[in-house]
Amino acid sequence: MDGRYGDSTRSVKAVGSEPVPGNPVAAAPVPASTYHLSPDEAEPLDSYGRSSNPTWRRLESALAELEGAATALTFGSGMAAITSVLRVLVEPGMKLVVPADGYYQVRRYAAEYFAPRGVEVVTASAADMCAASSDADVVFAETPVNPGLDVVDLHHLAMQCRGRGAVLVVDNTTATPLGQQPLSLGADLVVASATKALSGHSDLIAGYVAGSHAELMAAVERERVLAGPILGAFEAWLVLRSLGSAGLRFERQCLNAQALAVMLRAHPAVRSVRYPGLPDDPSHRVATSQMKRFGGVLAVELQDAAAVHELVARSELLIASTSFGGMHSSVDRRARWGDPVSDGFARISAGIEDTDDLVADVEQALG
Incomplete structure (x- = not known):
């Protein structure tokens, strides 16, 4: 996080475009499903709309900057971001810890998708998250938890996870990157719903993942390409447009x-x-x-x-x-x-x- 600037300045700078004379100050959405290909069949930056989009990249760059991450990836919803990350990280035989007092859909997904596939799913309240995670493989924490607003000690939890090689994923939706920076406290990945305060107008659904571990982020991006839980170009543009304020x-x-x-x-x-x-x-x-x-x-x-x-x-x-x-x-x-x-x-x-x-x-x- 750039300590020179306040939150509004950071927000405006994050969505800024390159100051090239003649270029528009505000980015326009690119609603494309397919792109022109080169006759030499070299792999272009953009080829098909499920794989990439220029508007995604602008938004992802802004989100990464706000979260203090190397990269970010957008998704069609916060749950799409969460479930994609968990599918990448969690395998049969592992122990997964999820909040007992956080967003209920996460518990449901863990119980209905992972538990039948041989994953030990443990639910823990914010107060018990560190104790329950002592032998976990993947820990999914939400703080402050929604709706009770208890707070998880992220630094303590991150040090515990790091000491035994567990992966810590933090849902930063309630706090937003303007209120909390989980990656700086030791989290491996951040997930969030951009539906809420970041877009702020109650008119779209969106989510994202942010992190600085290149291999993890590459695996999450591959999951997005294969499963297809993508964000529409127009919705991405609306989030980008909203981030400035x-x-x-x-x-x-x-x-x-x-x-x-x-x-x-x-x-x-x-x-x-x-x-x-x-x-x-x-x-x-x-x-x-x-x-x-x-x-x-x-x-x-x-x-x-x-x-x-x-x-x-x-x-x-x-x-x-x-x-x-x-x-x-x-x-x-x-x-x-x-x-x-x-x-x-x-x-x-x-x-x-x-x-x-x-x-x-x-x-x-x-x-």
Whole structure:
């Protein structure tokens, strides 16, 4: 990470084009399925749309720069990125550790795809991740975990994995590369959903893998070519277009999340609040040691499901929707999706509204 610049400057620089006179400042999408071939049959940079695309390369270069990686690879979704990486790394007879309290689809995939193929799948909470990984071959960590927002000590976990040759993959979706740099803390690969804060407009699905181990990244790229979980050129262009403002948007989202967490913690209708930026949050100490910003997502527990629905109904700014990281502040009652949380547990994704407006609106909506 270039320490000379702040997040907005890094975001703008990452998407910049070569300053060649006559070239457009903003890149245009290249929606091509096939390309002109040379008559001498030399292998061109681009030949077929499942293998490569100029728009991917621009986006991948920007993502690699933001993650502090040598290279990055785009995928059609965050899950496409995750499953591609796991298929490359995990073989029958291995032990795979996945989060027990993170994104539920990862647990499902591990249980339904790998376990029947002779892989020992172990689920572990953020607090138990290091202990559960002591004899693992591949460790998949998410931090902060979604939706509970516990934080994994990545440096400790990475040193443990490195000491015994295990591969550590970190899902950096919630923190984003503007809030946390897992590769600098010892992770081997980073995966993330660009659907969330990086694109930030709730209008596309995308994912990526970033890393600096050439052989690992080459294997993941080969998996992408063979299996075909690619990102469309237009979607890649939309992510690239959005990255330039990611620093500005994420700064406001983090500010709003912190302000909401402080207000909610003192409100009588709220049973509990989790946000790593709160000084008394159980994860604050570890989060402070490895995160630059604490993210735009917080978790609250209200009395019951009706209280969550009433919060949205009484608010003029909150919308009820799943996912997170968009411009609009949103509420998602996670028990409806099967997460092991109480009926009144809600994930709040802070948007980019003016902070005072958002806090006042949520406070009055709680009654």
